[in-house]
Amino acid sequence: MATTVTAALLVIGDEILSGRTKDKNIGYIAEYLTNIGVDLCEVRVVPDEEEEIVAAVNALRSRYAYVFTTGGIGPTHDDITADAIAKAFGVPIGIDERARAMMLERYKPEDLNEARLRMARIPHGADLVDNPISRAPGFKLGNVIVMAGVPSIMQAMLDAVAPTLSTGARMQVEAIDAAGVPEGIYAEGLGAIAKAHDGVTIGSYPSFSAAGFKNQIVVRGKDAAAVAGAVRAVEDLLERLRAERAPA
Amino acid sequence: MATTVTAALLVIGDEILSGRTKDKNIGYIAEYLTNIGVDLCEVRVVPDEEEEIVAAVNALRSRYAYVFTTGGIGPTHDDITADAIAKAFGVPIGIDERARAMMLERYKPEDLNEARLRMARIPHGADLVDNPISRAPGFKLGNVIVMAGVPSIMQAMLDAVAPTLSTGARMQVEAIDAAGVPEGIYAEGLGAIAKAHDGVTIGSYPSFSAAGFKNQIVVRGKDAAAVAGAVRAVEDLLERLRAERAPA
Numbered sequence: 254m255a256t257t258v259t260a261a262l263l264v265i266g267d268e269i270l271s272g273r274t275k276d277k278n279i280g281y282i283a284e285y286l287t288n289i290g291v292d293l294c295e296v297r298v299v300p301d302e303e304e305e306i307v308a309a310v311n312a313l314r315s316r317y318a319y320v321f322t323t324g325g326i327g328p329t330h331d332d333i334t335a336d337a338i339a340k341a342f343g344v345p346i347g348i349d350e351r352a353r354a355m356m357l358e359r360y361k362p363e364d365l366n367e368a369r370l371r372m373a374r375i376p377h378g379a380d381l382v383d384n385p386i387s388r389a390p391g392f393k394l395g396n397v398i399v400m401a402g403v404p405s406i407m408q409a410m411l412d413a414v415a416p417t418l419s420t421g422a423r424m425q426v427e428a429i430d431a432a433g434v435p436e437g438i439y440a441e442g443l444g445a446i447a448k449a450h451d452g453v454t455i456g457s458y459p460s461f462s463a464a465g466f467k468n469q470i471v472v473r474g475k476d477a478a479a480v481a482g483a484v485r486a487v488e489d490l491l492e493r494l495r496a497e498r499a500p501a
Numbered sequence: 502m503a504t505t506v507t508a509a510l511l512v513i514g515d516e517i518l519s520g521r522t523k524d525k526n527i528g529y530i531a532e533y534l535t536n537i538g539v540d541l542c543e544v545r546v547v548p549d550e551e552e553e554i555v556a557a558v559n560a561l562r563s564r565y566a567y568v569f570t571t572g573g574i575g576p577t578h579d580d581i582t583a584d585a586i587a588k589a590f591g592v593p594i595g596i597d598e599r600a601r602a603m604m605l606e607r608y609k610p611e612d613l614n615e616a617r618l619r620m621a622r623i624p625h626g627a628d629l630v631d632n633p634i635s636r637a638p639g640f641k642l643g644n645v646i647v648m649a650g651v652p653s654i655m656q657a658m659l660d661a662v663a664p665t666l667s668t669g670a671r672m673q674v675e676a677i678d679a680a681g682v683p684e685g686i687y688a689e690g691l692g693a694i695a696k697a698h699d700g701v702t703i704g705s706y707p708s709f710s711a712a713g714f715k716n717q718i719v720v721r722g723k724d725a726a727a728v729a730g731a732v733r734a735v736e737d738l739l740e741r742l743r744a745e746r747a748p749a
């Protein structure tokens with residue numbers, strides 16, 4: 254059986270919940286983890302409130318192999334993620350000399366004021382995650398990986414931490430265009446195929462535009478032969494339905 | 502004190518967690534609810550698995566005034582949201598004659614096959630939510646509002662259900678451009694302002710592009726006078742810091 258490594262993502266930020274900032278990290282991280290063989294199983298978005306962050310981190314870290322967080326590690330009073338993670342793990346937090354050294358690569362010592370030093374406050378026992386863009390690091394404590402919310406910085410941190418992660422078998426994904434057959438027509442046959450093929454999940458994804466509905470059927474699984482078998486069955490089904498629907 | 506009506510959003514779909522589909526609903530719903538005076542407090546994304554959906558719905562519906570769900574109400578085997586909601590509430594589910602009638606506005610009786618009729622399966626006791634685009638309705642059971650995942654249909658359903666919701670005081674939001682003052686310079690003063698102004702939350706939101714960092718300070722609250730007072734304090738702070746930093 255293919256190995257599975259699970260993960261959850263915790264997005265931290267009032268601005269996402271108010272709709273003022275449109276999150277760009279969920280989709281990026283989901284695709285990234287899928288590509289390296291980590292299965293994203295759950296996402297949560299919570300506000301900048303310590304109690305909420307602590308509760309979510311503890312719920313997720315006990316359940317999944319990894320928890321990624323984004324947001325709340327800047328220099329202002331609303332950046333409370335590092336403190337919340339320390340609290341969740343019950344460890345002390347303070348200025349980390351490795352992090353201070355990193356920040357001194359960007360700031361002159363006289364410019365490294367108290368607010369900026371907040372970004373060097375790291376829970377005890379964490380490994381740092383490099384930030385090549387603005388230096389203030391992310392960190393990894395236990396199975397929790399804490400990253401920035403700014404997408405370009407988050408992406409650089411994900412690149413930095415990815416090689417250190419355990420990964421499982423990569424998900425094989427095949428998409429089949431169901432052009433010409435409405436979802437309500439192939440649904441019954443597709444359900445039968447899903448039931449008959451263990452080890453794959455089959456999804457049907459409609460989208461709607463001015464041109465009308467467009468449906469894609471997606472077969473996913475970790476065993477290439479099982480995926481290929483299900484794909485063949487779906488293609489046969491669509492071919493049969495297209496023939497039935499063709500004008501005589 | 503301003504009235505508050507809370508909400509959570511539950512996004513249901515393997516395709517979001519795999520990154521194949523990039524969610525467009527979270528940001529839309531967040532902004533929409535903020536505008537009508539409903540505070541979105543939490544978002545979760547879970548896979549197309551009944552147990553996960555039931556657990557999330559029950560956790561969220563006991564905690565927030567409303568729970569909105571998106572996804573999983575189509576005709577295929579992976580569309581299990583209606584069944585999961587029925588299970589979460591412990592009520593039976595079956596073909597709803599009102600929903601069947603709606604679907605007969607789109608489908609000829611002979612085209613309303615078993616798969617399409619799946620979309621008329623509604624938990625007992627629910628009110629229907631109109632779907633002007635493809636007719637298959639959403640529904641509202643207790644405080645849970647079940648909507649489609651296709652953005653245009655979800656948006657139409659949200660328009661249909663919004664007038665029936667209780668709403669609280671609208672959040673007043675003011676954004677101040679911190680141009681010319683780095684976040685690490687205004688952070689200390691901003692923290693003091695946040696501490697001194699009850700009833701508002703103040704966030705600092707950096708973004709990063711080829712042009713470098715750009716920071717916005719956002720003041721949010723339900724009392725217009727409190728928001729205005731905090732905005733004035735932030736503007737005074739920025740003005741003072743800009744003057745200090747100006748070349749002599």
